[in-house]
Amino acid sequence: MSKIKEYHFPINHWPKEDRPREKLLKKGEHNLSNSELLAILLRTGIKGESALDLARKILDKFKTFRNMSSADLSHWKEFKGLGDAKIAQIKASIEIGRRFGEETKETRVKLKSSQDAVDILMPRMRDLPKEVFKVLLLNAQNRIIDIVEITEGTVNRVSPILREIFQKALQNFATSIICLHNHPSGNAQPSADDKTFTRELVKAGNALQIAVLDHIIIGDDTYFSFTDKGLI
Numbered sequence: 001m002s003k004i005k006e007y008h009f010p011i012n013h014w015p016k017e018d019r020p021r022e023k024l025l026k027k028g029e030h031n032l033s034n035s036e037l038l039a040i041l042l043r044t045g046i047k048g049e050s051a052l053d054l055a056r057k058i059l060d061k062f063k064t065f066r067n068m069s070s071a072d073l074s075h076w077k078e079f080k081g082l083g084d085a086k087i088a089q090i091k092a093s094i095e096i097g098r099r100f101g102e103e104t105k106e107t108r109v110k111l112k113s114s115q116d117a118v119d120i121l122m123p124r125m126r127d128l129p130k131e132v133f134k135v136l137l138l139n140a141q142n143r144i145i146d147i148v149e150i151t152e153g154t155v156n157r158v159s160p161i162l163r164e165i166f167q168k169a170l171q172n173f174a175t176s177i178i179c180l181h182n183h184p185s186g187n188a189q190p191s192a193d194d195k196t197f198t199r200e201l202v203k204a205g206n207a208l209q210i211a212v213l214d215h216i217i218i219g220d221d222t223y224f225s226f227t228d229k230g231l232i
Helices: 021-025 035-041 049-062 065-070 084-108 114-125 158-171 192-208
Strands: 132-136 144-152 176-182 211-218 224-225
Touching: 021 035, 035 084, 049 065, 065 084, 065 132, 114 132, 114 144, 114 176, 114 211, 114 224, 132 158, 144 158, 158 176, 158 192, 192 211
Parallel strands: 176 211
Antiparallel strands: 132 144, 132 176, 211 224
16 A cells, blocks of 8 residues: 655645545555545545545544444534534445355355354444344255344343244244344443353244354454353
8 A cells, every 4th residue: 555645735626646535546446545435435535625625534443443333423523624424324334245245155164163153243332322123044065044123222122033933034034143242331241131042042943943053242342152152
């Protein structure tokens, strides 16, 4: 990646070869820095600051794109000249990147372990501010048929969630499932409710002849697998 030249006037007055958008089209997006990519999304800066200057300020504050995606709207509003449209563009672009990663993994991965499931959903679930429950629906070869979100909330309402999980599994002719939910606290250790729910989940799966391969709790870059711990 080439060194970014410093200019102190608007990007449309820069030499064409140094403008982020033109540089991307000529050399490819992989040759741009994070601040240059972000500047393309911003499109314009404010009086006295180019889009690249603003992009650098945003990166100085948030450090990573991951932090940007989970930041509260109030933190974005601290930047002068950054309105709802630009914030929405940035967040949408980060989400597209996440979904691209999921799609790539979904289409080629045959799930063989809890880590395989975690690799697909950890980037999406670890930073969620609320508890979300997702189910991987699998075919007989342990390949993903679909990923469904069952509910946003907690797992202490066992019966309604169980009905919805197995209804989705039956509708999609899944032979097995892996369930995952996140702990917004970052601590992946199961609660008493999580343990009760998992027992009921396995029991219902056995009755319907749909194998429950695992129940995984996602924390902050860590996870707990009931199967790995010998609890399923």
